[in-house]
Amino acid sequence: MNYLTCHIEKEFFGTTSExxxxxxxxxxxxxxxxxxxxxxxxxxxxxxxPDRTGTLSDxxxxxxxxxxxxxxxxxxxxGAIVGRYANRIAYGRFSIDGVTYQLALNDGDRPNALHGGxxxxxxxxxxxxxxxTPRGPSLVLKxxxxxGEEGYPxxxxxxxxxxxxxxxxxxxxxxxxxxxPTVVNLTHHSYFNLSGEGTILDHDLMINADRYTxxxxxxxxxxxxxxxxxxxxxxxxxxxLGDAIEPLxxxxxxxxxxxYILNGEDGKLKLAAVLRDGKSGRRMEVxxxxxxxxxxxxNFLDVKGKNGCYYRPYSGLCLEAQHFPxxxxxxxxxxxxxxxxxxxxxxxxxxxxxxx
Numbered sequence: 001m002n003y004l005t006c007h008i009e010k011e012f013f014g015t016t017s018e019x020x021x022x023x024x025x026x027x028x029x030x031x032x033x034x035x036x037x038x039x040x041x042x043x044x045x046x047x048x049x050p051d052r053t054g055t056l057s058d059x060x061x062x063x064x065x066x067x068x069x070x071x072x073x074x075x076x077x078x079g080a081i082v083g084r085y086a087n088r089i090a091y092g093r094f095s096i097d098g099v100t101y102q103l104a105l106n107d108g109d110r111p112n113a114l115h116g117g118x119x120x121x122x123x124x125x126x127x128x129x130x131x132x133t134p135r136g137p138s139l140v141l142k143x144x145x146x147x148g149e150e151g152y153p154x155x156x157x158x159x160x161x162x163x164x165x166x167x168x169x170x171x172x173x174x175x176x177x178x179x180x181p182t183v184v185n186l187t188h189h190s191y192f193n194l195s196g197e198g199t200i201l202d203h204d205l206m207i208n209a210d211r212y213t214x215x216x217x218x219x220x221x222x223x224x225x226x227x228x229x230x231x232x233x234x235x236x237x238x239x240x241l242g243d244a245i246e247p248l249x250x251x252x253x254x255x256x257x258x259x260y261i262l263n264g265e266d267g268k269l270k271l272a273a274v275l276r277d278g279k280s281g282r283r284m285e286v287x288x289x290x291x292x293x294x295x296x297x298x299n300f301l302d303v304k305g306k307n308g309c310y311y312r313p314y315s316g317l318c319l320e321a322q323h324f325p326x327x328x329x330x331x332x333x334x335x336x337x338x339x340x341x342x343x344x345x346x347x348x349x350x351x352x353x354x355x356x
Contacts, residue, residue, distance in 0.1 A: 052281030
């Protein structure tokens with residue numbers, strides 16, 4: 001199939017409360033797999049992939065309207081690109097070269113900065129450039145984050161490229177440059193449910209990590225690097241999520257909300273996780289160049305989503321490839337500092353297939 005026959009559509013999606021128009025792009029590959037991405041938050045709204053019979057279903061959670069994303073998504077981050085710093089920074093505070101920066105505390109009752117702030121990248125309207133490539137249809141999304149935006153130093157020039165490959169992969173490439181030393185930690189925040197309905201409790205999950213970063217009562221890493229062996233976080237072999245979550249239901253998190261230290265070399269594309277659903281036969285492999293993977297099992301979902309569906313706890317899970325939480329305050333963690341003349345680069349791939 002000639003790559004020029006891959007399909008891309010554009011449609012108006014609405015106007016933000018600040019009067020900025022947002023659009024939705026539909027990308028369809030040669031296998032008829034489909035992704036719908038809106039320029040608001042660079043959000044993946046829908047992702048349609050086949051089951052073992054070839055039937056397509058939407059495997060990500062989301063909302064129907066732009067207004068719902070504006071009003072509700074600050075609590076959930078469905079499908080969004082989050083930054084400038086994904087995950088948590090303790091007390092919203094970090095220092096670079098002796099200069100201390102203070103961010104907004106937006107993590108509920110916890111004294112943390114979360115996912116880039118009150119108006120993080122998940123609230124910004126990106127500029128979009130659709131492209132047809134040999135790999136499959138792509139959407140290039142750009143955002144210029146000004147010096148001081150949400151308290152972060154430096155003008156950050158960000159590019160995110162989504163490609164729906166003809167191997168049924170959602171490939172996400174990130175690039176960023178700055179004119180002043182800053183921190184950068186970006187991730188994709190889709191909630192996946194491979195059955196397209198119900199919960200993920202019958203899904204099986206494996207995470208390719210021997211170690212993790214234990215956290216305190218505010219979900220901030222203690223700085224310790226600990227083995228998963230002998231803990232509820234051991235997912236080195238496939239476990240049914242209902243069984244894995246059960247011992248965590250009495251904890252404050254009510255399930256998984258933890259960062260794994262991935263096996264393999266930082267900066268090289270490596271297997272991070274495999275999620276599979278026996279009912280549909282769908283299988284999702286996650287590959288990334290990042291050192292960490294945050295697993296969040298949707299423990300506090302409680303909202304009406306797409307097509308009148310009500311999302312409750314464990315309706316979907318996030319596999320967020322990223323640097324570790326609170327890295328700027330832990331010298332023993334991989335550095336998240338980006339300096340002028342350097343380029344932030346990351347690749348994360350969600351590969352879909354079917355099992356008999």
